[in-house]
Amino acid sequence: MNILITGGSGFLGARLARTLLAQGSLALAGAPAQPIQRVVLVDRVAPPADLAADARVQPLLGDLGEQLAAGALPLADVQAVFHLAAAVSGECEADFDLGMRSNLDATRQLLEGCRRAGHAPVFVFSSSVAVFGDSPEQRLPEVIEDTTLPTPQNSYGIQKFIGEQLVADYTRKGFVQGRNVRLMTVSVRPGRPNGAASSFLSGMLREPLAGERARCPVAPETAVALSSPGNTVRGIIRASTASSTEWGARTAVNLPALTTTVGEMAQALERVAGKEATALIDWEPDAQIAKIITSWPSRFQPKRAQALGLAADESFEAILRDYVRENPQAVKLAVKG
Template structure:
């Protein structure tokens, strides 16, 4: 089994790579080679594994060399994030749309040589939005029509359709998974409009100030890193019949308000952590995040035995257990211990 992860040095790519290496197999076949492609170099432990090959540099520029050998499974995680795409339209088109189409074309050339890759595309809840002609329902289900209201969401939706059509033509065995906002992400803040949904937990637990740009009653749909990786793997390993067609699948979501997130932070980190979060509203972020749906009914995901996280307090504790070196809050470390 030869597997490619684009965005392999990113947070989700790194976690997916470690999970695959630990499992040692995918789709019932032994993992022989794992290729990690990204702008930067992956973590040292990944580079040290004999099964890992590292390809650094611009993905679009290196595709010919990267795809010189065939792959059994491609996880396409690399993307410019929501805030970046709104700020730089050309960047979003190149990083999200042009690169995805070029990668699909490379897989099409591979298929012409007799080897059809399973292509797993990481889409986003940002494909949904409220349109005056088609308002969002209170609960988004698997039949809800996407009407994205951001460049990032539109680019992801276009790519979903490309994956579906390349699958229809037999060029790839494609399946797109719509990821919820992943919280709590470790590391430094990125340019995503949803980045504060990790920052208001991650920074206070490290003894740092955090700013929340939306009102406390704002509802959001979240998934922990573990739940997200489980979803990507389930989508990759599902049969075409179990996946349920070519349309993108909504992964399960935990619906919480920002206030409930802060209550969970207080339950884990106490007054010390909670006092480090202040509200400073940002109309731009409010508009983007407020346009995303917060409640989902994901029957197709349930068919794959995927379930949402139970509560946000456990999500916070998951972060502390996974990244104790990034946490200075002693109460949180004691509770997670």
């Protein structure tokens, strides 16, 4: 079996690739498991050294849209496509054309490439909680269910929702076996901040653990829906293995979310690394970021995901301790317990 991952050198793409390679096989769409022979990582940057050293990994470097236009992706030879590449929320608000090119145009080009390949590969599209947005004109319900109407309030959410509909229609036409999954905000991400409005939901923990100051632009009582990196990848892989009967409707599946508040996240940090860590958080409001974050829902009832055997993380403290265990080189403060 050959697999292609867009955004394959990024944080989630690399973690997905490592997980699949460690498994060694994959049971696509309910079929018997097949050995994984090749994983194609499409990205602007080279993959991490451990992935580059794996003989099963084939990096393809360059702009996704340009590679698709040139016919450079081996779509005729892959059985599964994981489409993770995207411009993130803050970037899309700052640069409308970037968001449209990266999140809408590239998604349609990729679907067209799969259509031309002619064998209906499994196509997992990483959508987002940002397809839901609250507004005075159309309030969100207290709890988001699988049938709740998406009402995006920013360019990123709108582009992701359009992508879901494209995947659904290409599935209806038999061009791909589509699996739309709505990811929650992933925390704690290692590395440096990115352009997402939600980037601080990792930075306010990651930077203090490294002995550096971090800014939190929203109030402590702000509620958020989170998922750990590991739980997010489990959900993405489970989408690829679900049979059409298990998956059900062509609409997107909301992955399970841990509901917490930003203040509770800071409390978890204090339990893990003490007051020295929380003293490094600067609570500096940013109205633009707060507007985006508070428009997103924080409570979900993901019955379809639960039927697939997926569950939310146990607690944010557990997520934080997983980050410390997985990234010891990035933690400079003493950790309790």
